[in-house]
Amino acid sequence: xxxxxxxxxxFAPAGRPLLxxxxxxxxxxxxxxxxxxxxxxxxxLLRLLAGLLPAHxxxxxxxxxxxxxxxxxxxxxxxxxxxxxxxxxxEFALWPQAIRPAGRKARTLAVLERVGLAHxxxxxxRLLSGGERQRLALARAWAMAPRLLLLDEPTASxxxxxxxxxxxxxxxxxxxxxxxxxxxxxxxxxxxxxxxxIFLADGRVQExxxxxxxxxxxxxxxxxxxxQGELPWRxxxxx
Amino acid sequence: xxxxxxxxxxxxxxxxxxxxxxLEAFSLLGGFDHxxxxxxxxxxxxxxxxxxxxxxxxxxxxxxxxVADFRxxxxxxxxxxxxxxxxxxxxxxxxxxLLSRSGPxxxxxxLFSPPAMVVAQTVLVVPLIAAVTRQIVEDAWKEYAxxxxxxxxxxxxxxxxxxxxxxxxxxxxxxxxLGRAMxxxxxxxIVGGNIDGYTRVMTTAIALETSKGDLALSIAxxxxxxxxIFALNAAAHSLRGWAARRGG
Numbered sequence: 001x002x003x004x005x006x007x008x009x010x011f012a013p014a015g016r017p018l019l020x021x022x023x024x025x026x027x028x029x030x031x032x033x034x035x036x037x038x039x040x041x042x043x044x045l046l047r048l049l050a051g052l053l054p055a056h057x058x059x060x061x062x063x064x065x066x067x068x069x070x071x072x073x074x075x076x077x078x079x080x081x082x083x084x085x086x087x088x089x090x091e092f093a094l095w096p097q098a099i100r101p102a103g104r105k106a107r108t109l110a111v112l113e114r115v116g117l118a119h120x121x122x123x124x125x126r127l128l129s130g131g132e133r134q135r136l137a138l139a140r141a142w143a144m145a146p147r148l149l150l151l152d153e154p155t156a157s158x159x160x161x162x163x164x165x166x167x168x169x170x171x172x173x174x175x176x177x178x179x180x181x182x183x184x185x186x187x188x189x190x191x192x193x194x195x196x197x198i199f200l201a202d203g204r205v206q207e208x209x210x211x212x213x214x215x216x217x218x219x220x221x222x223x224x225x226x227x228q229g230e231l232p233w234r235x236x237x238x239x
Numbered sequence: 240x241x242x243x244x245x246x247x248x249x250x251x252x253x254x255x256x257x258x259x260x261x262l263e264a265f266s267l268l269g270g271f272d273h274x275x276x277x278x279x280x281x282x283x284x285x286x287x288x289x290x291x292x293x294x295x296x297x298x299x300x301x302x303x304x305x306v307a308d309f310r311x312x313x314x315x316x317x318x319x320x321x322x323x324x325x326x327x328x329x330x331x332x333x334x335x336x337l338l339s340r341s342g343p344x345x346x347x348x349x350l351f352s353p354p355a356m357v358v359a360q361t362v363l364v365v366p367l368i369a370a371v372t373r374q375i376v377e378d379a380w381k382e383y384a385x386x387x388x389x390x391x392x393x394x395x396x397x398x399x400x401x402x403x404x405x406x407x408x409x410x411x412x413x414x415x416x417l418g419r420a421m422x423x424x425x426x427x428x429i430v431g432g433n434i435d436g437y438t439r440v441m442t443t444a445i446a447l448e449t450s451k452g453d454l455a456l457s458i459a460x461x462x463x464x465x466x467x468i469f470a471l472n473a474a475a476h477s478l479r480g481w482a483a484r485r486g487g
Binding site (some may be wrong): 083 | 256321381382385388389390391392393398400403404406407485
């Protein structure tokens with residue numbers, strides 16, 4: 001599955017390029033954080049990797065294979081929760097795997113315990129708070145034992161306490177051997193979590209650096225402006 | 240004291256004061272008239288059986304149509320929606336042809352029996368339940384499809400999950416099916432024959448007794464029918480409220 005090599009990836013619905021020649025190589029370890037302004041194509045890149053959208057050009061090589069050989073999980077910005085119990089919302093993710101019902105139950109309860117939701121296993125998932133919902137979505141992804149975990153702004157609109165809980169879970173999933181590729185607008189979160197940063201702007205990868213180097217010395221003007229909190233319209237205006 | 244309905248000549252109703260007729264109707268209800276209870280009991284048995292079979296067919300059919308992707312799906316949805324308004328007398332004629340002695344299922348001898356009425360009502364409720372299910376499940380499918388795709392949930396599993404997810408909305412759709420079955424008259428009249436004590440249900444009894452001039456029994460049955468329909472709608476409303484409070 002790794003190294004994951006993306007070459008010239010293009011997504012241009014109705015001829016309008018939203019991703020225009022993305023080149024990227026990712027190792028199978030650590031947490032890679034995708035940064036970039038709104039409309040840069042961060043979520044789009046995750047959706048293309050998850051196979052939710054068809055690319056209009058370029059290639060994705062999964063460690064020598066055209067398809068991901070290991071399991072891939074994705075947590076969306078707005079977690080999708082069925083109108084079922086907390087337990088059922090995790091357990092169904094194991095249906096496609098050849099696991100006996102008893103094994104599914106044990107695995108589900110184990111991940112719910114680890115995200116701190118075991119005591120709410122029988123409650124309706126729709127009654128959870130925003131932070132609990134996101135933890136449940138992470139538990140579902142975790143239960144799948146993914147090799148690659150895609151996270152689309154997993155803490156958007158969460159308070160600091162809930163954000164910290166989610167970040168702790170992300171670190172634990174990484175420690176268990178999953179590669180994490182996530183988007184965020186929270187620079188503090190990127191600093192805390194990222195091993196490397198992918199900076200996207202105008203549908204292209206502008207920089208791919210270790211987190212330390214990126215935050216210390218961003219070399220592209222777009223990344224420098226982004227880190228200084230410049231607004232996109234202002235950058236365009238200054239040009 | 241039990242007041243049994245009397246047979247009257249057509250037009251006799253117009254000569255009986257309305258208050259007397261109403262009092263007689265309430266007397267039938269209050270006295271738990273045997274004939275009335277038999278008709279109500281058969282109506283409920285036939286309609287609930289048709290509903291159960293209709294739900295077993297209509298719910299998965301509608302859910303499958305919501306998630307399926309095949310040529311002709313659009314035409315099938317249009318057909319299903321059109322069949323919701325299927326005239327019951329047409330269904331009656333079709334089921335009659337199917338079950339008549341020379342028909343393909345004639346050897347079972349079902350015509351003019353409660354099972355024939357169940358078949359006719361099932362034919363009527365399946366399109367209604369399937370069409371409403373398709374709409375409800377399709378809306379949920381649009382929301383969940385990306386997640387299911389990434390997890391690797393197949394379409395049969397998606398149907399199962401979506402039916403569970405939409406269970407409260409679907410129960411309302413199913414109750415609507417029961418309303419359709421219970422208020423139907425044309426099809427059961429044709430395939431049941433409206434035989435007294437055997438295939439006479441509320442709607443066919445109302446039609447017959449009104450034509451005979453026995454308005455008291457018609458009104459009593461009408462009150463029972465209306466009460467049941469109101470009770471069903473109240474139950475559906477309560478169920479929705481309860482589900483909303485429980486996060487459904």
